[in-house]
Amino acid sequence: MARLVIKNGYLKGGKAAAHLSHLVKYIATRDGVEKVPNGRALWHSTKNQRALIAQMIREFPESKESLEYEDYLAQPNRENASEFISITLEQHLPQIGDREKYLDYIANRPRVEKFDSHGLFTAGDALLVLSQVAEEVAAHTGNVWTPIISLRREDAGKFGFENAAAWKALLSSKAMELAENLKIHPDHLKWYAAFHNESHHPHVHMICYSTNPQEGYLTKQGIRKMKSALANEIFRQELIPIYGEKTQRRDDLKQQAAEAMGELIRQMKGGVLVSERMEQLLTHLAERLQTVSGKKQYGYLKADLKNVVDEIVDELAKDSRIAEAYHLWWEVRGRIESIYTETPSEPPPLSRCEDFKPIRNMVIQEALRLGSGTMTFEEPASVETALPDATPDDDVPSMEAAPENAPAEPEDASEPPPAPSFRNGEKASASWWTEEYKLAKQYLHGDEEAEIPQDFEKARELFLAEADKDNPLALYDLGRMTADGLGCEANADAAYGWYEKALALFHAAEEKKPWKYTEYRIGKMVAAGLGTEQDDLQAADWLTLSANEKYKYAQYSLGGLYYHGKGVEQNYETAFDLYIRSADQSFPYASFELGKMMRDSIGCVKNSAEADRRFREAFLGFTSLEEKGHDDKLQYRLGWMLLNGVGTEKNETKAKEYFEKAATVGNPFACYQLAKLILADEAAPPQEVEKALVYLKQAVEAENPYAAYFLGKLYETGQHVPQNTAEAVRLYTLSAEQDNDFAAHRLGKLYLGGGGVLKDVEAAIRWLTFAADRKNPFAEYALGILYLKGEDVPKDIPKALEYLKHSAAQGNQFAQYRLGKVYLMGEDVPKDIPAALQFLTAAAEQENQYAQYTLGKLYLMGKDVPKNRETAVRWFTLSAAQGNVYAQFFLDHMDEFKNPSVLLAGTRLLHHMSRVFTDNAPPLKPPGQRIDRKLLRRLREKKQAQGHARDDHEQTMSL
Numbered sequence: 001m002a003r004l005v006i007k008n009g010y011l012k013g014g015k016a017a018a019h020l021s022h023l024v025k026y027i028a029t030r031d032g033v034e035k036v037p038n039g040r041a042l043w044h045s046t047k048n049q050r051a052l053i054a055q056m057i058r059e060f061p062e063s064k065e066s067l068e069y070e071d072y073l074a075q076p077n078r079e080n081a082s083e084f085i086s087i088t089l090e091q092h093l094p095q096i097g098d099r100e101k102y103l104d105y106i107a108n109r110p111r112v113e114k115f116d117s118h119g120l121f122t123a124g125d126a127l128l129v130l131s132q133v134a135e136e137v138a139a140h141t142g143n144v145w146t147p148i149i150s151l152r153r154e155d156a157g158k159f160g161f162e163n164a165a166a167w168k169a170l171l172s173s174k175a176m177e178l179a180e181n182l183k184i185h186p187d188h189l190k191w192y193a194a195f196h197n198e199s200h201h202p203h204v205h206m207i208c209y210s211t212n213p214q215e216g217y218l219t220k221q222g223i224r225k226m227k228s229a230l231a232n233e234i235f236r237q238e239l240i241p242i243y244g245e246k247t248q249r250r251d252d253l254k255q256q257a258a259e260a261m262g263e264l265i266r267q268m269k270g271g272v273l274v275s276e277r278m279e280q281l282l283t284h285l286a287e288r289l290q291t292v293s294g295k296k297q298y299g300y301l302k303a304d305l306k307n308v309v310d311e312i313v314d315e316l317a318k319d320s321r322i323a324e325a326y327h328l329w330w331e332v333r334g335r336i337e338s339i340y341t342e343t344p345s346e347p348p349p350l351s352r353c354e355d356f357k358p359i360r361n362m363v364i365q366e367a368l369r370l371g372s373g374t375m376t377f378e379e380p381a382s383v384e385t386a387l388p389d390a391t392p393d394d395d396v397p398s399m400e401a402a403p404e405n406a407p408a409e410p411e412d413a414s415e416p417p418p419a420p421s422f423r424n425g426e427k428a429s430a431s432w433w434t435e436e437y438k439l440a441k442q443y444l445h446g447d448e449e450a451e452i453p454q455d456f457e458k459a460r461e462l463f464l465a466e467a468d469k470d471n472p473l474a475l476y477d478l479g480r481m482t483a484d485g486l487g488c489e490a491n492a493d494a495a496y497g498w499y500e501k502a503l504a505l506f507h508a509a510e511e512k513k514p515w516k517y518t519e520y521r522i523g524k525m526v527a528a529g530l531g532t533e534q535d536d537l538q539a540a541d542w543l544t545l546s547a548n549e550k551y552k553y554a555q556y557s558l559g560g561l562y563y564h565g566k567g568v569e570q571n572y573e574t575a576f577d578l579y580i581r582s583a584d585q586s587f588p589y590a591s592f593e594l595g596k597m598m599r600d601s602i603g604c605v606k607n608s609a610e611a612d613r614r615f616r617e618a619f620l621g622f623t624s625l626e627e628k629g630h631d632d633k634l635q636y637r638l639g640w641m642l643l644n645g646v647g648t649e650k651n652e653t654k655a656k657e658y659f660e661k662a663a664t665v666g667n668p669f670a671c672y673q674l675a676k677l678i679l680a681d682e683a684a685p686p687q688e689v690e691k692a693l694v695y696l697k698q699a700v701e702a703e704n705p706y707a708a709y710f711l712g713k714l715y716e717t718g719q720h721v722p723q724n725t726a727e728a729v730r731l732y733t734l735s736a737e738q739d740n741d742f743a744a745h746r747l748g749k750l751y752l753g754g755g756g757v758l759k760d761v762e763a764a765i766r767w768l769t770f771a772a773d774r775k776n777p778f779a780e781y782a783l784g785i786l787y788l789k790g791e792d793v794p795k796d797i798p799k800a801l802e803y804l805k806h807s808a809a810q811g812n813q814f815a816q817y818r819l820g821k822v823y824l825m826g827e828d829v830p831k832d833i834p835a836a837l838q839f840l841t842a843a844a845e846q847e848n849q850y851a852q853y854t855l856g857k858l859y860l861m862g863k864d865v866p867k868n869r870e871t872a873v874r875w876f877t878l879s880a881a882q883g884n885v886y887a888q889f890f891l892d893h894m895d896e897f898k899n900p901s902v903l904l905a906g907t908r909l910l911h912h913m914s915r916v917f918t919d920n921a922p923p924l925k926p927p928g929q930r931i932d933r934k935l936l937r938r939l940r941e942k943k944q945a946q947g948h949a950r951d952d953h954e955q956t957m958s959l
Contacts, residue, residue, distance in 0.1 A: 045072075045081035053081060056088050063088045067150055067201050083200050091148055119194040121164060123172040133192060142213030145182060149230065150203035159234050164195035167204050170233060177229040181222035184210040281312045285363070286370035296368060298360040310351035312363050316909055317350035326350055359909070366909060432473050437466050440474065444481075445630035454630075454665075456487030467501075472509070472521075475502035479530065484666055499531030516549035524557060527567075536567030547578065555582035556590045563593075563603075572603030583614065588621025592637075595647070615647030635662035636670040643673070652677065663695055668702035671695040676710065679720060689720055700731065705738035712743065716750075725756040736767060744771035745779040752782075752792065761792045772803065780807035781815045788818075788828065797828045808839060816843035817851045824854075824864070833864050844875065852879035853887045860890065869894070 045053075053072070056063060063069060068084040118130045137144060156162050161170070171178070171193055179189040188210040195204050210216045285308050289296055298309060317323060330347040350356055439452075440462035446454030460481060466474030479498035482491055503525050510518040523542030526535050540561050546554030559578030562571045576597055582590035591614045597603050598611035619641050626634040639658030642651045656677055662670030678684050678692035696714075699707030712731030715724045729750060735743035748768030753759035765786075771779030784804035787796040801822075807815035820840035823832040837858075843851035856875035859868040873894070879887035 043078050045076050045078050049078065049081040049085065050076075052085055056085070060088060060092050063091065066091075067152060071200060080200070083198065087148075087150070087198075087201065087203075119164065119196075120192050121168045121194065122190075122192050123168075123175055128192070136190075137192075137207055137209070140209050140213065142209060143216060145206070145208040145216075145218060147206045147208065147226075148203055149206070150201050151234070153198075153200050153202060155234075156202045161234060162197065162202060167193065167195050170230065171204070171206070174229050174233065178208065178226060181226045181229075182208060182210075182216050182218055183222070184216040185212070188212050188215060278312060278315045281308060281315065282363075282367055282370060284308065285312065285367040289364070289367055296364055298357070298364060301364075309360050309363050310349070312909075313351035313356075313359055314349050316359070322350070326353075362909060431469075432471050434466065434471070436462055437471060437474055440466065440477070441629070444477065444486075447630070456481065460487035467498075470505055472502040472505035475499075475505065476521075476525075476530075486665065496531060499525065501531070503531040514545070516546040516551040516554065519543070519546040519549075520551055520554040520557070523554065527557070527561070536561065538567075540567035550581070550585075552582040552585035552587040552590070555579075555585075556587055556593075559590065559593065572597070576603035583617070586621060588618040588625065591615070591621060592618035592647075612647075615641070617647075619647030630661070632662040632665045632667040632670065635659070636667050636673070639670065639673065643677075663698075666698065666702065668699040668704035668707065671699035671702070672704050672707040672710065675699070675707070679714075693720065700734070703738060705735040705740035705743065708732070708735035708738070709740055709743040709746070712746070716746075725750075729757060736770065739774070741771035741774040741776035741779065744768070744774075745776050745782065748779060748782060752786075765793065772806070775806070775810065777807040777810040777812040777815065780804070780810075781812055781818075784815065785818070788822070801829070808842065811846065813843040813846040813848040813851070816840070816846070817848050817854075820851060820854070824858075837865065844878070847878070847882065849879045849882040849884045849887070852876075852882075853884050856887060856890065860894075 063084075066084070066087060068080070068087045072080040072084045074080075118128075120128050120130060120133060122128065151159075151161060160166055171191070175189060175191065176186050178191065179186045182189070189208070190211060191206060191208045193204050193206040196202065285305070288305060288308070292301070292305070294300055298306060301309070317326065326347070347353070351360065440459050442450060442452045443455045443459035443462065446452065460478070463474045463478050463481070467478055475498050479495045479502060481487055482498060483495035484490065503522065506518045506521050506525070509515065510522065519542050523539045523546060525531055526542060527539035528534065540558065543554045543558040543561065547558045555578045559575045559582065561567050562578065563575035564570065576594070579590045579594045579597070583594055595611045595614035595618060598607045598614065600606070619638070622634050622638050622641070625631070626638060635658045639655040639662065641647050642655035642658065644650070656674065659670045659674040659677070663674050672695070675692040675696040678688050678695075681688075684692070696707055696711050700711055708731045712728045712735065713719075714721050715731065716728035717723070729747065732743040732747045732750070736747055744767045748764045748766075748771065750757040751760040751764035751767065765783075768779045768783050768786075772783055780803045784800045784802075784807060786793050787800035787803065789795070801819070804815045804819050804822075808819055816839045820836045820838075820843060822829055823836035823839065825831070837855075840851045840855050844855055852875045856872045856879060858865050858872075859875065860872035861867070873891065876887040876891050880891055
């Protein structure tokens with residue numbers, strides 16, 4: 001390992017003026033020739049050399065830390081002895097002679113590299129006059145520092161520091177840091193140096209002082225910083241792999257922590273980690289802390305209690321996994337530290353290592369829990385403090401929402417029903433459902449049986465011909481094609497114009513003779529705002545007229561209005577009745593809605609068998625309709641039912657075929673589902689992934705809120721696309737503005753400070769409230785946690801409980817578990833064991849392992865509930881089956897202890913320790929750095945002014 005050694009002597013001004021003058025002259029004019037081996041250099045050192053070296057060691061013991069002494073010990077020959085004697089004399093010349101002689105020596109001694117008549121240099125290009133510099137330094141009345149910076153010969157050659165020019169460039173670039181470490185104002189620093197090209201240890205002698213004699217002092221910390229600044233520059237290339245290894249070691253430590261935790265679980269089963277000494281110490285500390293007043297943190301405890309805490313930490317450090325991790329951690333640290341320090345420090349006990357201070361306060365917290373008898377919750381920090389995202393299944397919007405949001409049914413898929421005869425005997429439908437119109441529909445959707453390919457341009461041409469004949473059906477289809485950009489550029493205004501003309505003709509026909517078909521078509525267009533202002537009330541009136549004539553399409557559409565309470569008062573029973581009347585006329589859309597209502601017990605008694613029958617009825621009906629009309633909405637419906645196994649067996653391959661057919665004509669829901677299926681396949685080839693992204697973006701452009709949400713998640717996580725949080729936020733916002741509460745929930749989480757978005761609590765609350773108002777259980781939970789913790793918003797327990805209960809009522813196990821904890825702890829609300837049990841049981845029954853574990857612990861301890869070993873074992877078993885190590889611990893040690901809290905405290909400390917190792921990479925600073933007394937006094941005064949105890953040598957830690 002390359003090393004840099006700096007010796008920092010200094011001479012006091014005034015009395016040592018003559019010494020300074022000689023010092024300048026010496027380092028500037030020493031002979032620059034290199035040594036010529038005389039054949040005796042490798043002989044054993046002489047008796048006189050050995051005697052002189054022994055005397056120097058006695059008088060200057062710190063000289064044993066030099067590179068030259070290391071070489072002499074390794075090979076005690078005449079050359080190495082001479083090198084050590086020479087460098088020791090140089091380093092201690094201030095104690096031997098005056099400063100003028102020292103300057104003369106370092107300038108003129110043998111092997112100095114001379115610039116002109118001497119080897120002295122400083123920053124800049126101005127020539128130095130040796131006599132003037134000597135007089136200047138000699139006249140200085142303040143301190144003069146005399147650093148000697150030494151390298152091994154191989155390192156000097158390797159890194160290019162074998163000449164004075166390289167050292168001049170280095171020292172000039174580091175002058176600011178040199179001044180800072182000497183506590184000298186940069187404008188006041190004066191420095192001179194000379195390079196001595198010794199055969200084994202080329203080095204630089206420096207003269208440093210301030211033009212202000214009252215300024216400057218050097219501490220051990222300053223010496224270290226000076227070494228660090230120079231070493232980082234000299235050994236830059238060698239440090240790169242060292243730091244790479246440090247990063248790798250940190251990653252290895254994380255892996256070892258995970259492996260250690262696995263080993264911990266296995267050893268707990270055999271009782272290997274049961275430590276009577278740790279139990280005794282924790283119990284003792286818990287009892288003592290009950291009599292302690294004031295802050296119960298390590299820095300505020302008396303010395304005897306600190307010793308107890310330290311003993312617990314060191315007992316913990318005896319665990320083989322922790323001991324090995326600490327050894328590896330210190331090994332990497334030592335390799336880096338050795339660059340700056342002649343003697344790398346030995347690892348202190350774990351309790352005294354500054355980087356592992358957090359474990360001491362964790363010990364105190366565990367002892368406090370023991371003393372208070374407080375119920376503890378052994379769980380990852382994320383469960384307690386984070387705002388968990390929705391679960392993978394629940395975080396995706398229900399796909400049943402998509403068919404509901406899509407147009408409900410193809411109004412024109414079948415020929416209109418027979419119309420009442422007008423006075424002249426003509427029927428309105430006869431002039432609308434013409435052969436030309438039918439042909440146009442075939443070109444619009446394609447007809448395999450008639451061997452008519454899908455051709456939007458041809459369909460549009462035929463529709464235009466029909467529109468010239470005032471056919472409202474053709475005008476309506478032109479509106480749809482123009483809106484979707486089929487056979488033409490998409491144009492919303494032009495589409496509105498076509499719809500407006502169609503609606504006018506429907507009204508004209510209705511005025512001539514009331515007809516259930518025109519009443520239905522008018523009602524649907526008014527409900528959708530096509531060619532007119534959207535008006536649910538008017539739509540309901542028109543659809544009621546048609547439904548009263550037993551028109552199945554109108555019955556279905558009117559049922560939807562009653563179901564959602566649009567234009568009429570919400571009434572599930574009326575909706576259910578209308579759907580039955582429509583479904584009994586073989587309308588598959590109504591059968592589908594009946595299946596959902598019977599399955600979910602909405603407006604009727606739950607009937608799973610009848611629900612399945614209605615779903616099968618719907619699937620067969622959709623299949624028949626699709627074969628006739630090839631409508632993209634039908635294709636999407638069939639794909640969705642095949643994908644989810646609703647009304648038919650699951651068949652993903654067949655589902656993809658239907659989605660692809662619908663996606664080719666731009667159906668946004670089909671584009672979204674097809675993209676999801678492709679991207680879910682980890683083995684999908686790149687071209688398929690690219691196609692999926694095209695479909696997804698196409699769905700976003702068609703204002704599919706689910707597609708925007710899904711694509712936003714891809715950009716947020718960097719899956720399949722470059723990570724781009726700003727684009728994710730844009731897409732989430734787009735989706736949320738289309739009433740997608742899942743996107744609003746995601747925005748709220750991001751604005752709370754996660755995922756590279758600037759924290760914006762106001763925006764977070766706005767979006768979370770938006771989602772919660774739409775009964776999103778995860779947004780309700782997030783708001784509940786925010787108001788419960790009171791960190792980013794004012795604490796509001798009633799509001800927190802309201803949100804958490806709303807979320808829990810929707811089956812959110814996170815909310816149920818948190819409410820159970822709140823009522824069990826009785827900190828923010830009065831303790832309520834029945835309520836706690838109700839919520840914990842609800843979460844446990846949804847397989848929440850932490851709720852299951854908590855229930856098991858409650859029934860085992862029998863403190864707040866009657867003791868019930870059998871019930872405890874049942875809950876522990878369910879929790880352990882999900883990998884809960886604490887539950888497994890209890891199952892394995894049910895009969896081995898009376899009070900499990902002590903053992904759990906030790907186990908929790910082990911888990912804390914693994915996290916401390918995970919978070920700590922080997923640092924660059926040594927432990928126990930000493931600070932000069934003046935600075936230490938100022939720091940202590942500052943801490944006391946902030947309310948710290950007088951004997952507190954710890955930084956305040958908030959747990």
